[in-house]
Amino acid sequence: MFETNRRRLLAGAAALGATSFVGLPARAAIGEKKDKVKAAFVYVGPVGDYGYSFAHDQGRKFLEEKLGDKVETSFVENVAEGPDAERVIRQLAQGGNDIVFTTSFGFMNPTLKVAKQFPDVAFDHATGYKTAGNMGAYNSRFYQGRAVLGTIAGMMSKAGQGGYIASFPIPEVVMGINAFTLAARAKNPDFVTKVVWVNSWYDPAKEADAAKALLSQGVDVISQHTDSPAPLQAAEEAGVIAFGQAWDMSSFAPKAHMTAIVDHWGPYYVDEVEKMLAGEWKPRDIWWGMEEDILEMAPFNDAMPEDVKKAAQEMVDRTKAGAYDVFTGPIKNQAGEEKVADGEKIPDADLLKMDWYVEGVQS
Template sequence: MKKLVMMAAAAVLAGMSAVQAADPLKVGFVYVGPVGDHGWSYQHDQGRRAIIEKFGDKVDTTFVESVPEGADAERVIANLAQSGHDLIFTTSFGFMNPTLKVAKRFPQVKFEHATGFRRAPNVSTYAARFYEGRTVSGIIAGHMTESGKIGYIGSFPIPEVVRGINAATLAARSVRPDAEVKVIWVNSWFDPGKEADAAKALIDQGVDVILQHTDSPAPVQAAESRGVWAVGQASDMARFGEKAHLTAIIDDWSEYYIARTEAVLNGEWKSEDTWGGYTTGMVKLADFNAAIPAEVVEQAKQAKADIESGKRHSFQGPIRNQAGEEVVAEGEVISDEKLLSMDWYVEGVQGSLPKN
């Protein structure tokens, strides 16, 4: 009898272990905008969907959208950690400090923070070299502008956004030396009204190409309605302005999200920093508008290939700042460390850089 009881107990324990082994990995996502923004948050959600497609019932994903940066973010992240999530992706720069605070309280949870620079034993950081895409779009803009005036709608004056403005300006001026880039800051990642107003204000100032580092397709729509060119942000925005849309810088997080989820599933996750570009597939370009001359398309494709091979770098000297002072000598390349802290404009950018 005693042996039967022990066998029964062992069977129960084995059954419990089987159930526990089958429990899915709970993966949470925190988005700064709505998943329907057709830009930044939309692309992160495509990465979440890629996890589901890859791992099926091995994962259980959750997302919270339109989370303001600050105290609300900390509350949302903590709620995900408290509710049993094993891996949490926080997908905006302003989520950095909230993520670190929550991570300290939940050391058993793995956190991944997008575009930040502070890590912890259970916090990794990741970003894409978006500026590589700005180089190619800047070349196209430099060729397509007739007025020589290019508009740029910025979200917040942080290094990530400043790098993009500078990369686009350097590229545009490499094909049109007199090109000027006018910047309007909207102090928001996603605000279609402000973004549309900024685009219209730039067009009223004579701009005929609109670039953006904001998340909605409103600037593309404004460009379409006013008969100027535009470059989409984060995802392909061609459907919002078929005539205006020259191309778009696409952020593709799918492979990264799959790899990091797999690392947790396999017990191989560790805190690290990732900064990928064209070569890793994190940065891609949408199809080119048929209105772009063939020779310009070829030049854009060659620039992309040269960046991938290492032959070209977006920030290779000579580079001058707004005051005309040489800050990068010919043949030299700005280090990653300096790119990550970039707080100055290159020659050709109009206006002063706001200070945080």
């Protein structure tokens, strides 16, 4: 493994750019068997965020552990979504990597663009919806975990109001807010979710201030779709309950931390690289969840009442067995109109484009 950062990449950019015209580094085509695979990862935040990017990096380490010297990995952290990402991804493709994992929604279009220019390199993009002949998509059904959090929130909130610190209004985040709210309202029909957008994946100070703003509005549950543990700490200080994001964050808030959605990307990364080694890699569009073990709940807090623990565990078990889907009708939108009929399920394609809120979301 070698660690790299954007600046060093920039420094080497000119040199790499020159070699790309002379001839690309030797690399076996995607469909050929390989003795060793070079895999690169692009993260939106720092690996030290102890959240989303950290979880992907744990997946990368899992991959190295499982496949040993058959794989060589590298990563670039703190890559801004947008044009900057395109340059970073291109450098990695030029740098002789066999497969590049781009791990944030905003990397989708840059990845697609670079994938077209490098047909011999495989690309996998997380949480998006576009694919190509050499670009697959992978995603985790985070909403399954959000529904478990919603169940806990609905049962434990005395105020009947939950705060939700959200990053950007993309389908992924909207889906999470809806799953949380639907599950909470299944337990408490009057439950309201108050959403604050911080327009950032990672800004601890702003996330903490957003949590304080929500707390002063009377919520007694904090949930977050941003990557730092700051909201949890604010909840701990205020004596209310909260949930970790992407990884077990209980060390930051031993009292407030009820559970967390833990992203466990490792098995998927191993699967992809093994296919690559065997020369059988093909772009897939997978959306795994608890059933495939890439999504888990962190251990429940001891302070959680028994009946809540039972309800939460039951939901996990039923989800794993494929017997439960939070997006099953009847579901009403914010205006109270029925969007999904009784017993009907929202198809995956619609979920991935979700741009409306369910009843009970205040945004």
